[in-house]
Amino acid sequence: MKRRLMFPVFLVFAFSGCGEHAPVSVLLTPKAYGTQIVEQSGGKQAGGVGARLPEPVVVQVNGADGNSVAGALVVFSGDGVIFTPTRVLTDENGQVSATVQLGSIHGSYPFIAQTPKQGGGIADVELRGIALGYQEKVGKQVSDKYCRMCHDPESTTERVSNFENLAQPAPHVFSDGTVLNSISDADLYKIIADGGPAVGKSPQTPAYRNTLASSEIKSVIAYMRAIADPPYPPQTAK
C-alpha cells in the first residue's frame, strides 16, 4: 500500500521542480538567442491609474554583433502590471511590442523585459510605467494648459513649442529628475506661485498665485514628482 503511494508524490515533485528552472522554455521555444535587449520606445510613459499606457512598449533584442535577432523570446514581468502578450518571439527586425496595463495604485510601476541568452543566463532591461492618480491628472491638465508651451521642447503641427525662443537658462523639462528632485516641494510651490524672481530664478516664469488655485499648484508639483526621471524618492514618513 505504502509503495503505491510514493509514485504520485514523486511525479508531483518532478513537475513542480522543472517548472521553476525554465518557465520560459516550456511554452514557447525561441528560434534564436540574442545577447542584450534594448528599449525601443514607450519605456517611461504615464497613464491613468489602472489604465493601459497610451503607446505600446517596444523592445529590441540584439545579437553579439549588434544587429537585431529575429525569433528570440522576450518575457515581460512586473508586479501589479498586466502585459498583453506576456511572452512573445521577436519579429523579423528583432522587435517586440506589448500593451501595458498598470495597477490600481497611483505611483510608479517598474517592470522588466527579459530574453534568454545564448549560453544560458538572462539579459534584461528595466522599464517603468507611471500611474497618475486624480491629483497627478489635474496636474497634467494644468501643466498642459499653462506650462507645456515653454517647458516641453517637442512641438507638433498643432502645438508649436516656445522652448527655443526663451533666453538661457532654458526651462527645465518637468520629467528632468536630476535637477527638480533636489528642489523641495515648498520651493517649487514658491517658484510657481510667486514666479522665478522670488527664488532668484529667471523672470521668464510668471507668478501664478492669482491665476491658479493652491490645489492646482500642488497638483502640478505632484505631477512633476510622478514623471520625474530618475524617480523622485518617495518621502519617508517624517
Next chain:
Amino acid sequence: MSEAKVPKPSEDEGLMDRRRFVKTGSTSLAIAGVGACVFGIRYLSPNVLYEPSPVVNVGKPEQYRAGSVTLDTKNGIFVVREAEGFYALSAVCTHLGCLTVYKAETGEIACPCHGSTFRRDGTTIGGPAPKALPWLKMWLGDDGNLQVDRSSNVAARSEYVQA
C-alpha cells in the same frame, strides 16, 4: 383522570440522587444563563448607530448679527456673537433636558418645562437647573462655515471664535 393503583416505580441504576441532580442541574442552568446573557448583551447593543454625527455646521459667521443669541433648532445650539467673538451654548436645559428658548425682551434664556432661567453666557439665574448651560467646542471650518462639536464641552469663557 382516575388514579391507577401503581406499585413502586422501577429504579434506574442510582445514577445520581436528588441533591446531586439539583446541584448539577443548577450549575448547568447557570452556565446556560451566562451564555444567554453574553449573547443577549452582544445582540442587543447595536454595533452601528444611526445617529447624526456630533459635529454640525451652523453656517456662515456673517449671518449672525453682533450681540445676537440665535437658537439653531435643528441642532439644539445657541450661537452667540459677542464683541470678543463667537461661542456656542448647548440649548438643552441641564435640569431635565427640555429645549430652552432665548427671550429677547428680557435677554434671558428660559426653559419652558420647569422655569429655569439662564444668562447669555449660560450661567443659571433661577429655577431648578443645577448647572449652567455648557459651552460647546466651536471653530471656523476651512469652507468658511462655523462648525460646532456637540459632544465636547469646553470651559465657559475659555474660547472665542474670531471670524
Next chain:
Amino acid sequence: MTAQTTLGRVIKFLAGSPARRFASISVVLAIVASIAPTKDLFSEWRYYQRQYKQLIRHRPDGARLQKNFQGGIQQIWIPERHVTDRCSTCHVALQENSLADQRKQPFRPHPPMPHTLNEFGCVICHNGQGAATTVTEAHYSTKEWEQPILPTRYLEASCGQCHMEPLEGTPQLNLGRRLLARYGCAHCHAITQPDGSRIMPVDEPPSLEHIGEKTSREWIFSWLKNPQVYAVSSTMPNFRFSDQEATDIANFLVSQSDASVNSTAPAPASFALPPAEQAAVDGPGVYGMLFCASCHATQNSKGALLGGELAPEITRVGSKVKVDWLRRWLKAPQGYDPKTRMPRYRFDDKQIAMLTAYLLTKKDEDLLANVHLDPSDRQSVERGKKLATDYGCAACHRINGIAPPEGFAPDLSRIGSKPLFQVGFLRGMPETLPDYISGKIRDPRAFGPALKMPRFTLDDSQVEALTTALLAQTDRAVTMPPELVRSVPLAKYHPGGDTGRLMEDLRCQSCHSINGNGGEMAPDLTREGSAVQRGWLLDFMKNPDTLRPALIRRMPKFNLSDEEIHKLSDYMLNAYQAPGFDSEALDLRSLDAGAAARGRELFYTKYACQACHIADYKKDKGYVGPALADVGDRLTPVWMYKWLKDPNAVAPGTVMPNPRLADKEAKDLTAFLVTLRAKKKGGAK
C-alpha cells in the same frame, strides 16, 4: 469484536437511560450554541482590524495611529443621500496620510480627491455594496447585489453623475462625452444627462438630398463599403454592407436626389479650368492663401493629417466630386446644403477655377478602379430604400422620402446601472458591465448578426473614454437631486438683424464663439467690441493676417465689400461690449513718454513679457501669446489697462497669468504698449 463492545459501552454510557440521554444532548446543545458568538468573533472585518493593529504597532507614528484607530464597525451615514457605507470598517486608514507608503490594500489612505469622505460616502463613486462587511459581498456582484466595484480606470465615470461641465481631473470622461457628441452616437441613442437635457450631436452629417449632383454611384458604393479608405479621419461608421446592399443603397440615394438651388443658378460665361499641370503648380499657393487647411485636413505623404477637423478630410476629394458641383459649391455652399458650416467666401471666378482644378488633382486612382456597378433598377432602389430606413441613415443624414426615425436605438440614459441578468455576454468574455460596453463599442455585430449598430473606427483610448462616459449614465445620475447637479448652460445665441444674416452667410460662428455659442478654433468675440480699435478692425476685415504667426490656421480672406465690412465692424463694436466696462476708466493724458520708458523696462526686465509676446519682431521670439508689435493700433488703451489688471476677469479661461500689477505699473505698461505701432502708419495717435 473488541471494537463492537467498546462502542456499545460508550453508547450505553452516553445514552443508556433517559437521564443520560438528556445530559449528553444538553452538552451538545451548549457546545453548538456557544459556536454562535464565536462565529461572530471570527468575522472577516475583525481579522482585517487585527491585521491593521499589528501593522501600526511597529511603525514610527504607531502611537498616534493607535489613538486614531477606532475598533468595531465604522459607518458613514448620510440619510438624505441614502448612504450607509461601512467600507471604513476594513479600509481603516482612509484618512491616515502617513500610511501612503503602504502598497497593499485595504490599509492605504485615500489619495487626494476633490470631495471629503463624509460628504458623499464611498459607494457613490466606487459602486460596490456599501452595507456589506465581507469582501465578496462588498466588492463583487452576487445574488444579493448587482453593482460590483467600478474598475479604477473607469472611476471618472462616477464624477459624470453630477458634473456635466468638463473638469480638470476627468480628462477621459471629457473626451468620452466629446466623442459621444462628435461621432454621432447622440443621433441614434437618446442619452439624458443629470440635468434632464439630452447630449446634442455636434458633427454635421452632410445632407444627401442632392447627392446625385455631387458624386457618382461608384463613389457612394466604395464609401459605404469602407469610408476610412476614402478619408482616414472620417467619423462615418462602417455598416459592413454586402456588395449587393451597398449597390442598392447607392442606387436609392442617387434616385432620391433632386435638384438643389445651386443647380438652377446660371453657369458663368467665361468658365474654363486651367490645365492640370498649371493647377498642380499654382494651386497650392491659392489653396494656402485662402487657408482652407484651417478647417479641411489632408493626409501628407507620410500619412499624417495636416489641418483642422471642423470640415471633412479632402485628401482624395478629386475622385469623389463632379466638376460642375465643385465649382458651384465653392461659389455658394449654402445653395447645395443650407445647413453646411462652410462660409460663402465670395471668391472671384479666377480663384474658383484655380481651386477647382487644384482640388480635382487630389485624386486616388485605385479608389474606384475596380468598382463596376450594373445599372440601377426599380427593385434595387426599393431594396435600397428599405435598407436605408432599417439602418437609420435618416437619423444623421437628411434624405428625401425618409423621416428621421424616433427612438431608433436603445436609450442609453441608464446603461451605467444595467442589471447583469439583462446583459447577453459573449462566451468567454469577462462578465462585467464595462467589458460589455467596450466590447459592444468595439464590435457590435459580434453580439448578434441581426444588430444594426455599425462599427466605428476608434482606437483603444477612445473606446475607453466612450465606455467611461457611458458608465456615468447610472440610475443615480438620472435621478440626481437638482442641488447636486453642475449643469452647463446651453448657449443658443445667434446674431440678429441683417448683419446677423450676413454673419450667418459667412458662418462666423463655425470658428468663433460669441456669447458661448460657436466653435473653439478662433478667438472668442463676446467682448471684442470693447477691445479693438475701429481702424484696426476695418483693416483686419479687409485682409486678415494672424496675431499668432506660429499657427498654420489663419482667418481666411472673405473678399468682403466695404459696405459689408462697415456693417460688420459697427455691429461688433457696439453689440459685443464687455459687461460693466467703462471706456473712460483711464485718463489717456497720463500715458506720457516717461510712463512708456518705465513700461518698457517693466516689459523686458521685471516681467520678461518677451518670453511669450513679440513686441519687436527683430528682438523677441515669444510665440505663446499674440504678437504685440502693432498692439497700439489694435487694442484700446483702456482694454489693455483692464486686461493687465486681471486678464481672467476680462476673458475667462485665458492662459495669460495675472501678475497682480499695481495700478501704476499697469498704467506704465499700457503707456509702453500704446507706443507699439505698425511702423508704416506712424503719425499722431
Next chain:
Amino acid sequence: MSTERVATRQRETRLLNPWHALERWQTDIRGILSARVLESQLGFRKTWYLGALTLGAFTIQISTGLLLMLYYHPSIPQGYADMKDLEFVISSGTLLRSLHRWSAHAMVFLVFVHMAKAFYRAAYRPPKELNWVLGVCLLLLTLLLSYTGYLLPWDQLSYWGTTVGANIMSSIPWFGPKLRFYMLGGHTVNANALLRFYVLHTMILPLSMLTLVSVHLWRLHKDGGMYEVDEEGRPLLHAKDARASGEEGIALGKEKTLSYSDLLFREVTAIEALAVVLLTIALIWKAPLEQLANPMHTPNPAKAPWYFTGLQELLHYFPPFVAGIILPGMIVSGLIFIPFLPIFDNVKTYQAIEWFRGKRARWTTGAVLILVMSVLLVRQHAWDAVAPFWIVVLLTSFAAGYRVGPINGFRKWLREKPVSFWIMTLFLMEAVVLTAVGTLFRGPGWSWVWPWRG
C-alpha cells in the same frame, strides 16, 4: 382559647400564608405528573414526540422572532436594509435569521408528520375528535404564519411569492378580488401589504396559535392523555395490554411504566436534539436573500417555498380557482371531517379488502375514479398527480392477492389495514410527490428540468 378557635386560627393562617398556597399547587402538579401509565402507551414508539418537537420548533420561532423584531422595521426601504444589517452588522444576526428561517421549515414539516402520525394511530377517534379539528386549525395557522413571514424580507422571492398567493385569492368568484384588496390593503403588494403581513405575522397569528395550542394540550389531558379512554374516562387498554393487566385496574407487575414527568423529560431531550440540528444547519447555511424586490422584473422561476410548491404544481395543471381554492378547500374540510365520517370509524374495523369486494356501488366509484385519473393524465400530462394513485392501487391489489401463496409479513399487515388508512396514504403521497416535483424538478417557466442538470 378553645381548640376549635385554635383550629380555625391555624386554618386561617394556613390560608393566608403564601408558602402554603405554593405547596397546594405543588401537590396538584405532582399529582398530575406522577400518574403512571404503561410505557407502551406513552413511549417514543407511539408518538415519536412529534407534538413536542413541533412545540419546540414553535418556541424557537417565538424566541428568535422576538429578537429579530428588535431590529426589523416593516417599511419598504428600511425592511430590506435591516436584513442587510442583520447579515453584516448585528452580532450573530445572520444566525438568528437563518435559525428563524430553517426552524420555520422544520415546524411546517413537523406539523405535517405529527398530523400523519396522529392519524395513523387513530388519535382522532372520540373523545379526541375535536382535538383533531383543533390540530387541523393549527396546521392552517402554521402555513399562514410562514406565508406572511415570507414577505417580510421584501426581496424578489418574497415579493413575487406573495403576488402569486394574492392573485390565487382573487380567483375566488364574487368576493375574491375584494378579499385580496383587504388582504393587501390595496391593489398591489406594497407598503400596506407589508404592514398587514407584519402585524399578522407578529401579533395575530402567534397569539391565536398559542391559545389554540394551549387548548389543544389541555384537551389532550382532559381526553385521557396519550392512552385511549372509554366513555367514563377509564383507560381503554389494547387487548394485549388488557390481558397483561388482568382485571380492571392495571396490575402492572413486570410492565415498565412511565410517569408524565418521565415523558416530559424525554420530550425536552427530543426538543434539545431538534435545537441542536437546527442550530447546526443555521450556522452552516445562511438564510437565502435575493436582490431588493423589483416590481418591474419577475425572477424566473418564481418558486414558492417547498410547502407551497405542491399547491403551485396543482396551479400548473388546473385553473386558479379549481387548484387554488376548490382542491385545497376540499382537502382541508376533508381533514376536519375525518373523525365524523363513518368510514374512518376504526372501532368497527372496516377491513379494506372485505369492504371493497362486497358492494357493486364501490366498484363503480373505483372505476369512475380510474377513468378520471387517466383523462387527467392524457389531457394534462399530470402524471405526477396521478402516480401516487397508481401506487395505492398497486399496493391494495398486492395486499388482496387472492390465492397467491400464504398471506404473512408485509402483505398480512397491509390486508389488515382499514379503508381510512388507504385514503390518507393516497392523499399524503399526493402531497409528497407534488411537493417533491414542484421543488426539485421545476425550472424556469415551470418547465420540467432534471435536478442534476439544474
